[in-house]
Amino acid sequence: MPETTVSARTRPMLEVRNVSKAFFQHTINEKIALRDVTLELEPGDFVTVIGSNGAGKSTLLNVVAGRYRPELGSVWIDGLDVTKHPDYKVARYVGRVFQDPMAGTSPHLTIEENLAIAWARTRGRGLHLGVSRARKAEFREELKSLELGLENRLTARVGLLSGGQRQALSLVMASFTKPRILLLDEHTAALDPQRAALITRLTREMVERHALTTLMVTHNMEQALELGNRLIMMHEGRIILELAGDDKRAATVADLLAQFDQIKGAQLSDRTMLG
């Protein structure tokens, strides 16, 4: 390939190339979770992922995070082939927020200790709970942006926070270190509507503030349309629809349901599960 062609193209931040992943392979219980999935995220892309139950959405995130190794295909983060890296190594490049607000934080440690762990993780450093004055100021600044008053509670144990506050802290922990990829795994699904709206707003602000490349799984189609610049729909291990730019901006939930029906000739039960 000529030199100019290579340099003219920006390097994707995330490349999932022809990935297939099965569970209980070659047994009677074999489940194919991903079938030849290819997806590229340019730096700053924010892709929302929707799909029916068992479509492969969480598996896709787990493959990117290095938790599952695909049988076929490869995963590249910022030009680095991480397909065979264990998850603790991939964690250096990836921030992740889970559905369970209790999953991303340590309840017995303080807010600043939790933030210190997140900071050390992305730098491949050992665990140091000691926090320098400069770092403390950085933590305070980050927490201030949440407008939840957590910046005044740096030495409070995280177990004392509400579910919404803990999820907001998880979001800060996953974002402020500016990971190459931010993975959001139904991170508002376990919250009541008011707290879910707060975390949705904070997600948008945090992603913009740190210019993060983001992949977000959600069951909430309105949220999938509201956030991000691209949307993909999965079904039975495949990406069956992709929307971007004006098409995504103009789309409604009814459009998504109609497209799902049209593409898959789906049964009513599938259609219900998509919501």
Ligand SMILES: Nc1ncnc2c1ncn2[C@@H]1O[C@H](COP(=O)(O)OP(=O)(O)OP(=O)(O)O)[C@@H](O)[C@H]1O
């Ligand atoms: N650890 C696992 N062991 C066995 N099968 C699994 C495992 N994880 C996922 N699967 C199977 O792989 C398929 C895809 O699952 P996945 O959790 O990725 O779907 P999903 O789109 O995230 O679904 P949901 O919306 O219900 O969370 C399903 O058939 C599921 O049962």
